[in-house]
Amino acid sequence: xxxxxxxxxxxERDLEKATSELLLALADDDFVLGFADSEWxxxxxxxxxxxxxSSMAQDELGxxxxxxxxxxxxxxxxxxxxxxxxxxxxxxxxxxxxxxRGDWARTMARRWLYDSANAVRLEALAGSANxxxxxxxxxxxxxxxxxxxxxxxxxxRLARHHGEPHRRLAEALELVGPDAPSVLAPLPSEAxxxxxxxxxxxxxxxxxxxxxxxxxxxxRLGLDLPAAAPAALDPRTARSGxxxxxxxxxxxxxSVRALDPRATW
Amino acid sequence: xxxxxxxxAAEVVAAVRAVLAGIADPEIPAISIxxxxxxxxxxxxxxxxxxxxxxxxxxxxxLDLIRATVAEQLEPIxxxxxxxxxxxxxxxxxxxxxxxxxxxxxxxxxxxxSGFAPPEAGPQxxxxxxxxxxxxxxxxxxxxxxxxxxxxxxxxxxxxxxRQPFEQFKDG
Numbered sequence: 001x002x003x004x005x006x007x008x009x010x011x012e013r014d015l016e017k018a019t020s021e022l023l024l025a026l027a028d029d030d031f032v033l034g035f036a037d038s039e040w041x042x043x044x045x046x047x048x049x050x051x052x053x054s055s056m057a058q059d060e061l062g063x064x065x066x067x068x069x070x071x072x073x074x075x076x077x078x079x080x081x082x083x084x085x086x087x088x089x090x091x092x093x094x095x096x097x098x099x100x101r102g103d104w105a106r107t108m109a110r111r112w113l114y115d116s117a118n119a120v121r122l123e124a125l126a127g128s129a130n131x132x133x134x135x136x137x138x139x140x141x142x143x144x145x146x147x148x149x150x151x152x153x154x155x156x157r158l159a160r161h162h163g164e165p166h167r168r169l170a171e172a173l174e175l176v177g178p179d180a181p182s183v184l185a186p187l188p189s190e191a192x193x194x195x196x197x198x199x200x201x202x203x204x205x206x207x208x209x210x211x212x213x214x215x216x217x218x219x220r221l222g223l224d225l226p227a228a229a230p231a232a233l234d235p236r237t238a239r240s241g242x243x244x245x246x247x248x249x250x251x252x253x254x255s256v257r258a259l260d261p262r263a264t265w
Numbered sequence: 266x267x268x269x270x271x272x273x274a275a276e277v278v279a280a281v282r283a284v285l286a287g288i289a290d291p292e293i294p295a296i297s298i299x300x301x302x303x304x305x306x307x308x309x310x311x312x313x314x315x316x317x318x319x320x321x322x323x324x325x326x327x328l329d330l331i332r333a334t335v336a337e338q339l340e341p342i343x344x345x346x347x348x349x350x351x352x353x354x355x356x357x358x359x360x361x362x363x364x365x366x367x368x369x370x371x372x373x374x375x376x377x378x379s380g381f382a383p384p385e386a387g388p389q390x391x392x393x394x395x396x397x398x399x400x401x402x403x404x405x406x407x408x409x410x411x412x413x414x415x416x417x418x419x420x421x422x423x424x425x426x427x428r429q430p431f432e433q434f435k436d437g
Contacts, residue, residue, distance in 0.1 A: 048411045048421075055413035062324015062417075066359070135359040139323060142362055142437055146412050 015196055018189035019130060020074055021092070022199060024082075025187060025239060027067035028093035031083060032246070033114060034060030035253045036101045045104055056111075056147050063140050070132055084257040088250040092239045094182035095232050099175070100245035105158055105168035110176050112151035113214075117183035119148055120210045129197035152217070159221035170223065178229035181207055185238035271347035274309045280348075281307050281314065284338050291327045291334070292416050293434070295379040298331060302367025305358055312351035314343070319363040322417035322437045328357065365436040376400070382422065382433040397433045399424035407431075 038057035044050035068079035096114055101107050122141050128134040158169040186203035193199035218225055231237040271277075285307070286299045298304055298318075305317040316335055320328055332355040343350045365384030368376070373383040382397040396407045397420075404426035411421040412435070420435045 048413075051411060051415075052413040055417060058324045058326075058417060059322065060324075062322065066323050132359070135361075136323075139320075139359050139362040139437075142364075143322060150412065 014189075014192060015198070016074060018187075018192045018196075019133075019198055020071055021187050021189050022193055023067050023071040023074070023133070024092045025094070027064045027071060027082075028091050028239075029097055029114075029118070029183065030060040030067065031064035032091065032093040032249065033097045033110075034058070034064060035249055036097065037107065037111070039101050040107065052150060053107075056150065059143050059147070063143070066136055066140075070136065073132070084254055085261070088242060088247055089240070091242065091246070091250070093242075093246075094185070094239050095179035095229070095237075096176060096182050098242050098246050099179070100248070102172065102175075103168060105165070106172035106176060108151065108154040108158060109169055109172035111147070112155045113176065113180040114183060115144060115148045115151045116214050117180060117206075117210050119144060120206050120213065121184055124201040124206060125199065127200045129200075133198070155217070155223075156221060159223055173223060173225055177225045178227065179232045180225065181210075181228040182232035182238040184210060185233050186235050187239075188235045190235070271349050274349070277314075277342070277348050277350065278307050278309055280342055281309075281316070281339060284342065285316070285335065288331075288334055288338055291330050292418075293376070293379065293381065296368075296372050296375045298335075300369045300372030300375065302369065302372070303331075303363060305361070309350065312349060313354060314339070314350045314352070315354045315356060317356050317358045317360075319358055319361065319367070321363050325417055327416075332357075363437060365434075368434070376434055380431060381419070382431060384434055384436045397422045397431075399427060399429065400431055401429045402427040 034057045037053055037060065040053040041050065041057070044053050064083070065079060068082050071077070071082060072079045096110065096117075099106070099110065101110075119141070122137050122144065125137045126134055126141060128137070155169070158165040160166075184203050184206040187193065187199075190199065190202055194202050214225070231241075282299070282304075285304055286297055288298050290296050290298055290301050301321070303319050303321060305319045306315075307317075308315050316339070318328070318331065318335075335355045336353055339353050342348050343353050368383060376383045377400045380400050382400050385395060385397075396405050397409070398405050399407050399422075402424060404424055406426045407422050407424045409420065410423050410430070414421045414432055414435075418434055418437060419432045421430065422433055423430050
């Protein structure tokens with residue numbers, strides 16, 4: 001059978017679908033992490049940390065709103081509806097942010113893993129052929145620089161205090177570490193995105209770069225990151241099949257909207 | 266293009282810019298949105314006036330208020346049939362990032378006068394790398410207390426010379 005060349009219009013439609021998939025992954029990651037971290041507002045270990053965590057959570061929700069905005073532009077939709085009116089299983093955040101916030105060590109371990117992986121992803125996306133995305137990413141990266149510095153400082157602080165701080169950090173890495181590569185795992189439509197330059201580098205290359213960056217830090221602090229969970233690297237499972245912690249969070253963040261979906265603010 | 270007999274577009278745009286220069290930042294009213302550098306461009310084409318704003322931080326909750334204020338303050342110009350404006354669009358742009366370098370000298374002086382260290386203009390996020398200058402005594406013997414402050418665009422510092430806590434408008 002002779003393969004039929006795909007019509008350009010088909011390709012355009014496929015590419016738009018793939019771009020939506022990428023934007024949704026970026027948006028949902030920041031949205032879910034932002035909500036999870038906002039759980040610390042009022043109960044962080046001390047006041048300065050309360051302000052810092054709340055600020056970072058606010059940044060993540062801001063970034064998510066901007067990505068949802070780009071997605072809404074593509075689909076002539078409404079960013080609020082995309083964010084709040086989807087069932088829990090339609091979210092496409094990665095497995096790393098699917099965990100509950102846990103204790104402070106787990107929150108800090110997760111933040112550092114996420115921020116370091118996200119930095120590698122955003123560095124590549126700053127060169128995206130999708131201009132609105134590339135422009136937005138330039139600004140997001142500047143803000144994320146503050147998050148990464150914050151996370152590194154906490155990782156160092158917990159790791160260097162032997163006894164309970166180090167132990168809790170090690171336990172946190174043991175629990176969420178296997179899911180960390182899910183941030184950079186290939187999306188189902190990755191080949192198309194890479195081919196079109198919308199995602200300039202494939203997930204495999206991003207993962208290699210991320211490892212090269214975090215391994216020296218982990219080594220210096222005497223920390224181990226467990227091997228990746230197979231589900232965290234598989235495009236079919238890295239961003240679906242969410243757990244109980246997310247079901248709880250989803251119920252929480254959609255509860256006000258659910259009270260009166262037609263209310264305006 | 267403007268209505269027949271109306272002023273040329275450049276004049277209308279200049280009038281719009283003058284209005285914008287009088288709109289205060291809602292979080293730090295001492296500085297105008299123009300001196301803060303968040304107004305990227307003002308254009309008038311085919312009856313559509315566009316005011317492009319650059320957010321200092323993406324999740325800044327004051328943005329909606331600033332957009333509404335800009336639209337409200339421009340209403341008298343729009344309502345004048347000679348202006349040639351049929352529609353006002355206040356848009357948020359990421360075509361270039363807002364950075365500390367966009368704050369004008371007037372804006373820097375206004376920040377200092379109200380107890381804020383202006384961000385140092387220079388390489389990316391220098392506000393974290395170099396000590397802020399105390400807006401009260403001018404000393405550089407200051408320490409960063411928290412990179413995160415009461416709003417997204419402010420960090421908290423302490424001056425060891427005059428023992429005064431102060432805030433810096435930070436680079437985003």
